[in-house]
Amino acid sequence: MDLTSRDEVRGARGLAGGPGRRAALAVAAVLLVAGCGGTTPTEPTAEPPTTSPGASPDESPTAEPTEPSEETTVPAYFMVDTRAGLRLAREHQVATGSDPVAAAVEAMIAGSVDPDYTTSWSPATEVLSVTTTDGSAVVDLSEEARTANVGSEGAALMVQQLVYTVTEAMDDPGATVDLLIEGAPAGELWGAVVWDGAQARTDPLGVRVLVQIDEPLEGATVSSPLTVSGDAAVFEANLTWRVLDASGAEVQSGFTMTAEGQTFAPYEFQVELEPGTWTVVVDEGDPSGGEAGGEPMTDSRTITVE
Known part of the structure; x- marks a missing residue:
């Protein structure tokens, strides 16, 4: 039984006590009500927002700006049929990325814009990495690079297609290119050639469209x-x-x-x-x-x- 209930019982019992006792009880009741609920409760205040050390209270956190992809023009070599058989033709393409050599290899694999050009590299091939140093480059491609339906002439030109593309993007025609597939030496490819170490450009008069x-x-x-x-x-x-x-x-x-x-x-x-x-x-x-x-x-x- 709470305090208010006990007072109510006592008051009932003391009604015969007369006017003086009833007045005293009335005063007590007023005091009790005032103490238990006579004021309006205040609303809870929200916690102030937290800020990072050193930040102004009116500053709000902002996301870091995203750097836009760098746009560049890269050279890629493709194949074209001529009176002298298959030859390499160069096409410049607009690409994005921080590594122009890797972007050039990706463009070569993806294919040409010019409908007169073609490529035998599997479009599913991924460029895993391209590492360049002074005078040399190592290109690592995914397993799909082993898939190509070409004869011996086309296979030999595919080697030069990659070599010309990489060295052109490096702006170093005299550089050599080695090929890895899934991190291992490429070895035999397309049933027609063996990539057994660093390869250099062959005479452009023999492989390029004139x-x-x-x-x-x-x-x-x-x-x-x-x-x-x-x-x-x-x-x-x-x-x-x-x-x-x-x-x-x-x-x-x-x-x-x-x-x-x-x-x-x-x-x-x-x-x-x-x-x-x-x-x-x-x-x-x-x-x-x-x-x-x-x-x-x-x-x-x-x-x-x-």
């Missing part, structure tokens, strides 16, 4: 006049070029020269174009008058002029 466009990139949107540049190894440094419209009809033609003949050397020319979609074709010509056999080696880029 006419190469570097700029503009395939599918680029450009302004006029259009600048076309690249390198080529052609007779007496002479190159011919054509511009085709969307139907394939020739609308312009001309010629230009490389800096040096019979070896890979740079060239550049400009052409005025109206807004629209155009294909620029550069070729080595045919100084033999058809006696050399096969179609002249060419390269092309399809672009849009604003």
Whole structure:
């Protein structure tokens, strides 16, 4: 029984005690009510927010900013069929990442933007690591790199495809490239070649397409006049070029020269174009008058002029 209940019982018993006792009991009851519930309870106050040491009370924690992926242009080599068989063609691609050499290898495996180029590397292949030092590189690929349906010519060119891609991205044509698969020496590959140590570039005149466009990139949107540049190894440094419209009809033609003949050397020319979609074709010509056999080696880029 609580305190209030006991007082109520006593009061009931003392009613016969008269007015004085009833007044005393009334005063006691008032005091009891005042002590037990006469005030309004205050609301609990929230704990002040905690801050890190040294921070201002009105500062709120913020997430660390995420660094954007670095965007760069990397070179990758692909295969193209020519009058001299399979050859390597270079394509520059926009890639992201902090390691341009690894990004170039990933681009080579993923495939080209230019529909005229191809690759025999399995697209499921992952680049596990690329380690470069002065004059050498070691590329470690996943097990899928062993899968390729090529003959001996294609297998030998796949070796050079990787070597040219890595050394171009290193900006060191004289560097060597070794290949690991899942951390172990590559050894026999594709039933046709053995990668048994560091490999170097072979003579570009024997493995590269003799006419190469570097700029503009395939599918680029450009302004006029259009600048076309690249390198080529052609007779007496002479190159011919054509511009085709969307139907394939020739609308312009001309010629230009490389800096040096019979070896890979740079060239550049400009052409005025109206807004629209155009294909620029550069070729080595045919100084033999058809006696050399096969179609002249060419390269092309399809672009849009604003």
